[in-house]
Amino acid sequence: xxxxxxxVCHCGVNIAAKVDVKDVADYASKLEGVAVSMEYKYMCSDPxxxxxxxxxxxxxxxxxxxxxxxxxxxxxxxxxxxxxGGINPxxxxxxxxxxxxxxxxxxxxxxxxxxxxxxxxAVAKARLLExxxxxxxxxxxxxLVIGGGIAGMQASLDLADDGxxxxxxxxxxxxxxxMAQLDKTFPTLDCSSCILTPKMMETKNHxxxxxxxxxxVVSVEGSVGNYRVKVRKKPRFVDVDKCTGCGDCTRACRLFxxxxxxxxxxxxxRGAAYIPFPQAIPLKATIDPSYCLMKRFGKCGDKPLCVExxxxxxxxxDQKEEEVELKxxxxxxxxxxxxxxxARMFEYGYTLSPDIVTTLELERLISSSGPxxxxxxxxxxxxKPLSVxxxxxxxxxxxxxxxxxxxxxxxxxxxxxxxxxENLGPEVEINICFTDIRSFGKGYEEFYRKIRGKGVNFFRxxxxxxxVSPEQLMMxxxxxxxxxxxxxxxxxxxxVPALVPRADSEELSRILGLSRSGDGFLLEAHPKLxxxxxxxxxxxxxxxxxxxxxxxxxxxxxxxxxxxxxxxLTKDELENDPLIAWVDPxxxxxxxxxxxxxxxxxRTMNEVTGIAEVDEALxxxxxxxxxxxxxxxxxxxNYTKQQIIRMIDGVV
Amino acid sequence: MSVIDLNSMAEAQAADRQEINERLxxxxxEVSDHCYQCGKCTSGCEAHKLLELEPxxxxxxxxxxxxxxxxxxxxxxxxxxxxxxxxxxxxxxxPVNILFALKNLAVASGKQIPGDFTAMLQSAMEKGLIQDVxxxxxxxGETRTRxxxxxxxxxxxxxxxxxxxxxxxxxxxxx
Numbered sequence: 001x002x003x004x005x006x007x008v009c010h011c012g013v014n015i016a017a018k019v020d021v022k023d024v025a026d027y028a029s030k031l032e033g034v035a036v037s038m039e040y041k042y043m044c045s046d047p048x049x050x051x052x053x054x055x056x057x058x059x060x061x062x063x064x065x066x067x068x069x070x071x072x073x074x075x076x077x078x079x080x081x082x083x084x085g086g087i088n089p090x091x092x093x094x095x096x097x098x099x100x101x102x103x104x105x106x107x108x109x110x111x112x113x114x115x116x117x118x119x120x121x122a123v124a125k126a127r128l129l130e131x132x133x134x135x136x137x138x139x140x141x142x143x144l145v146i147g148g149g150i151a152g153m154q155a156s157l158d159l160a161d162d163g164x165x166x167x168x169x170x171x172x173x174x175x176x177x178x179m180a181q182l183d184k185t186f187p188t189l190d191c192s193s194c195i196l197t198p199k200m201m202e203t204k205n206h207x208x209x210x211x212x213x214x215x216x217v218v219s220v221e222g223s224v225g226n227y228r229v230k231v232r233k234k235p236r237f238v239d240v241d242k243c244t245g246c247g248d249c250t251r252a253c254r255l256f257x258x259x260x261x262x263x264x265x266x267x268x269x270r271g272a273a274y275i276p277f278p279q280a281i282p283l284k285a286t287i288d289p290s291y292c293l294m295k296r297f298g299k300c301g302d303k304p305l306c307v308e309x310x311x312x313x314x315x316x317x318d319q320k321e322e323e324v325e326l327k328x329x330x331x332x333x334x335x336x337x338x339x340x341x342x343a344r345m346f347e348y349g350y351t352l353s354p355d356i357v358t359t360l361e362l363e364r365l366i367s368s369s370g371p372x373x374x375x376x377x378x379x380x381x382x383x384k385p386l387s388v389x390x391x392x393x394x395x396x397x398x399x400x401x402x403x404x405x406x407x408x409x410x411x412x413x414x415x416x417x418x419x420x421x422e423n424l425g426p427e428v429e430i431n432i433c434f435t436d437i438r439s440f441g442k443g444y445e446e447f448y449r450k451i452r453g454k455g456v457n458f459f460r461x462x463x464x465x466x467x468v469s470p471e472q473l474m475m476x477x478x479x480x481x482x483x484x485x486x487x488x489x490x491x492x493x494x495x496v497p498a499l500v501p502r503a504d505s506e507e508l509s510r511i512l513g514l515s516r517s518g519d520g521f522l523l524e525a526h527p528k529l530x531x532x533x534x535x536x537x538x539x540x541x542x543x544x545x546x547x548x549x550x551x552x553x554x555x556x557x558x559x560x561x562x563x564x565x566x567x568x569l570t571k572d573e574l575e576n577d578p579l580i581a582w583v584d585p586x587x588x589x590x591x592x593x594x595x596x597x598x599x600x601x602x603r604t605m606n607e608v609t610g611i612a613e614v615d616e617a618l619x620x621x622x623x624x625x626x627x628x629x630x631x632x633x634x635x636x637x638n639y640t641k642q643q644i645i646r647m648i649d650g651v652v
Numbered sequence: 653m654s655v656i657d658l659n660s661m662a663e664a665q666a667a668d669r670q671e672i673n674e675r676l677x678x679x680x681x682e683v684s685d686h687c688y689q690c691g692k693c694t695s696g697c698e699a700h701k702l703l704e705l706e707p708x709x710x711x712x713x714x715x716x717x718x719x720x721x722x723x724x725x726x727x728x729x730x731x732x733x734x735x736x737x738x739x740x741x742x743x744x745x746x747p748v749n750i751l752f753a754l755k756n757l758a759v760a761s762g763k764q765i766p767g768d769f770t771a772m773l774q775s776a777m778e779k780g781l782i783q784d785v786x787x788x789x790x791x792x793g794e795t796r797t798r799x800x801x802x803x804x805x806x807x808x809x810x811x812x813x814x815x816x817x818x819x820x821x822x823x824x825x826x827x
Contacts, residue, residue, distance in 0.1 A: 347696075347740060349791075393690075398742035399682070435690040464696020464740050467791050476701075478694035480708065485700055 001063035001091060003035040003128050005055050006119060007574045009043035009068035011098055017039075018102040018111040024067065027116045034291035035059045044074050049081045056085035056458035063087065063129055067095040067115065088131030090578065090638060095122035128643045132578035137617045139225035140329040141569045144169065146217055146508075148307060149177020150196065150551055151543025151558040153203045154405070158562035159332075160208035164569050167326050168203065168233055169212045174280035175337055175412035176200055181263065181360060183367040183374075185551055186415040187447035193279060193369070199280045218323070220331070220512050223602075223617035224538030225574045229326040237287035237295070238273075242314035245283030249273040252309030254300055259291045264364045267379060268371035271307045273315075277369055287315070318603045330538045330565035333522065333556060335508060336543035338396040340402060340498040347465040348394060348495055354379040355473060356466065356493045359412050366419050376423045378492055385491035387429040388420060389475070391463060395498035397435065402498035404519055407548040409496040410438045414451045416494070421454050431457040431488055433477050441550065459486060466493060501547040512539055513601055521547045532561040536600070537618075540564050579637055580619035581626060585611050587633035594634050595623035657718055664717030672753045673716060682744040687711045693737035693747050703730040707737045707747035714750060729769045733782055776785045777816050780809050 010016035021039040029037035036059045039278050043066055055061060057189075058548035064087070066078045071094040079089035097115040132384040141164055145156045148170030156166045168175070179185075182192035203209055212231055219230040238249075250256070253271030260266035263276040271286050272292035274508035287306070289295040294304050294317050296617045307315045339360055350356050354377050357365070368374035378385050390413045395401035414437075416650040417430055433534075439448040452458070473493050478485045501520035502508075509516050514534050515523040522541045525533035532540045540561035543554040568574065581594075581602070590610040594603045602618035603625055612634070632641070673683040693707040694700055700707075700759045705727055708767070713722055722728055731751045738746035759765065759792045772782050784806040798805065809815035 042721055393742070397688070399686075399744040400742065435688065461691035462742070464692050464736065465791065469793070476695050476709065478691040478697075478700070478706070480689055480691045483709075484704075485694065 001129060002033050003059065003061050004033050004063045004065060004126050005052070005061040005121065006031075006034055006037040006065045006067065007043050007048075007052055007055075008037070008039040008097075008119070009048070009066065010039065010041045011069060011102075012041065015068070015098050015102045015115075018105060018108050019097055019115045020108065020112045022195065023112055024097070024115050028119050028123065029064075031123045034059060034123060043068050043079055049077075049084075053085040054555040056082070056087060059492045060414065061085075061087065063091040063093070063118065063126045063281060065093045065095055065126050066120050067097045067099040067122070068504070070096050070100075090132040091126070091129050092340065093122045093126040093129065095119045095292065104589075117651045121647040124646040124650035125643045128640070128646060129638055132496040132637055134575040134578055136573045136575055136618045137223070137225050138573045139569060139571050140227075140327050140520070141165070142167065142326070142328045143565055143569060144217075144227070144229050144326055144328040144331045145334060146179070146331065147334035147336055147543070147545070148172070148203075148211075148213065148527070149334060149336045149543065149554075150174030151178045151336070152177070152332070153199050154282065154558035155332040155334055155542055155565075156203055156209050157199070157206065158559050159566060159569070160206045162562075162566045162569075163441050164208065164566065166206075166209045167212060167229075167231075167328065168209055169215050169217055171214070171216050172276065172278050173214045173236065173284070173286040174282070175203060175211065175213060176277075176279070177282070178360075179551060180203060180277060180279070181265075181367075182363050183370075184415060184419060186411040187441070187443045189415070189418065193451075197279045200279065204281045211282065211535060212324070214286065217508070217511060223615060224536075225571075225617065227328050227538065229328060229331070231326060233322040233323050233324060235289075235321055236284065237289065237292070237316045237317055237319050238285045239316050239319075240282065240284045242312040243284045243310075244312060244314075245275060245280075246311075247275055247285070248309040248311070249285050249287075249306035250275055252305040254293060254305050255291055259288060264359075264371045265361050267361060267364055279369075279645060284447065285314070287317075296652040303581060327348070330540070330568045331512070332540045332542055332558075332561045332565055333508070333512065333514070333534075333545055334542045334554075334561075335502055335505065335545040337499045337548065338502050340500045342394055342495045342497050344401065345395055347389065348463075348493075349466040349468050349473075352466075352468040353493075355491060356386075356468075356495065359409070359416065359494060359496050362416055362494050363412075366416065366423060374423070376420060384424065387431070387488075387490040388424075388492045388494060388496045389431040389473075389488055389490040390417070390433065390496060391466075391475075392432065392434040393462070393498075394395045396496075398498070400518070402500060404498070404548065406496070406499040408499070408550050410436075410445055411441070411447070411550070412432070413494070413496050414448055416441075417451050417454060417456055426455065429457070430455075431459060431490065432642050433459045433461060433463055433475075433488075435460070435462060441552070459488075460541050463488075496543060498546065502545070505545065512536065514539060516542075517547075519547075521545065532557060532564050537620075538565075538568055574617070577614045577621065578616075579625075579639070580616060580621040581614045582637050583612050583614060584633045584635060585609070587631055588612055589631050589633070591630065593628050593630060597624045597628040606615060613642060655716065657716070660718075660721065662720060665719045666717055668719040668757070669714060669717040672719070672750060672757075675753045676746070676749055678767065679746075679749055681738075681749050683744045684711050684714045684745055684750060686743045687715065687745045688743060692740050692742060692811070696736050696740055698728045698734050698736065699732050702725075705730045706794075707731075707751075710750060711745060711747055712786055719754075719757070722754050723763065726766055727758060728754045728758065730765045777819060778812065779806065780815060781806060 006382045008021045008025045025037045025039040059336045082092045083089040095118045143159045145152050145168045160166045215233045218232045223226045250273050254272040256271035257269045261270040272288045293300040364370040396406045439445045459477050459479045460481045461478045463477040467474040524531045542558040542561035588611045602615045626636045691708045699705040
């Protein structure tokens, strides 16, 4: 560039009060390669932009330097102005004389001196700028949603309604997720399955949604707009085309009543052939190979009873694992949460008595589709409990377990108090040991007040330990509101455990290349402003995989993630920022260091040429490979070594 | 600007509070400020059942800087040093170590050590242990001896005189 225009901005008084902008503009006009230099009150305003565009024509400029605020603020604006003025948008350099100068310094003389140095460096760099072109990648207008819980279903339905083909991958044999295990939802006491099953039906029947249940994502390659995903379909050992979901095989199974029912958290026993719950979608039987006698020993008595019972002949023990490859433009991750295993807190004695249960277990006991058909009884002897005690924050807000708040524990316990009162009657004693009741959502505080009127003993305190004797469960709890130590003798203890990332979240984050926060949940790109985005372009997160949240928050986030994904899928092609890495093929020795340091999987080794390459759609221009390259073959476009050395010469 | 307890007209003692917190940090404990008063320490406090020691309240008073009230109270001497409060605290605050700090402050300010506590001190000087625990009760209510628990007998100092001298020297430095 030999005809550079320098435009010094006052930014009102933000710059002009400390920096003598006229002096800076005069100084710049004498620099080598500068054709014209001027100052104006607000360069980012319409008249300011007009001034730049006119100057480009009038002085035949081929590059511009804007001395103004941080490039984070207006670099994009001035690139647009340059393009409209008829020059390449990458022939623009920003000299930051606001954040790095006028705002940081008190002395006007020194600030002006520094502003001059910054402008001089910017001009030096601008002389070496290369015009760059944006490359384009076509977008596959299909989406992958991982996880078929309420968040995954909502995201799938939103995207499908927008007209995009959606592949919904669910690990379990049915969609529905955690919400299917709940009886009622707080604070409105909607029947959980009554509001969930219509969504499940809609998901199943939507022409744009392809359900891949009992399947797992094994690998993800490619980049935004063009992901190649491998999905492993686990064998059900049941031909889903023939299976009518009648359930005959589940009752006929020789192991019926011997296999812990994981949908009911092991509170009852099912067979090796099972349908998780009556509203399961797809309503097809699955044979659990870790228990099935045929799968384990190749023999089931004299013959497998399920085969005999199945009228359509759907049982197929020879079914093999299948792998399917999907091509999608965007991915929504909605893999949900696990509950902390309360056995980790020895003091609460979870393993010492079957009558010490978790909230989710109690939920199954309350549910009319649960193991007791909605009759709340003690798991140990099947009798009605006369006293139930809740211990909140079991492992939550705990520096030795989970440091975070589970956000649903207080409300779910209050809801269960309501349901227990209905279920067990007014004479049953209900105690709640809490640290704080967090009833922050819409209608939550009102619900808390309602429960306070239900004859519940609230203890503001945590028991130190639970004692288990053959007759009774006991605990001592110091109530800080009355300043008294109480002994509680109770029949059933409900632990409200912390919400934790799913056991496989580390593996999933590795497959997708996502970051996780310190707690192990998937990390959002910005906690306030980009809560559904991840650091990988085109992959979005929704629901509890990002952190604990309730159903309404999960649904909102799922719709948000779907809309962010649709923003990509609606485009025919995506423009890639050209300010990225580039490899000089003459210099590259193919050592592969760049491939190792790249956090975005953008660097690959071409096995034919033995030279490293850059995937333009994946590279974010972080510069890690450039500093790692031992032979200086990796080059950052418009941040070359020569350019940076000239900038340093300009400043020093 | 100050915070005043209108019962005793006591003012917050910021410097003492900071000193105790620094002492805790040297022991690699969380500072008391993290306590959110869940009361788990008091729920399980063995001394509370007998002597009404309320570890959570001691932490609360420390957080408000009402140190004199604590230092002048006999209650700080009733701790049996079972360390359960430290073990169970969800915020990793160790009330037991706050009590040690308060006891040191009390001695430094010339307070008389209560008689019961001197017996404990005597035991520490002779055996190197506050209590030579011979048996424990389990949560199921059974009694177990050291032998049954697979523990070796309580050790004793080999050279009692030298041991006592060392303890005294350390004690002088700490207080």
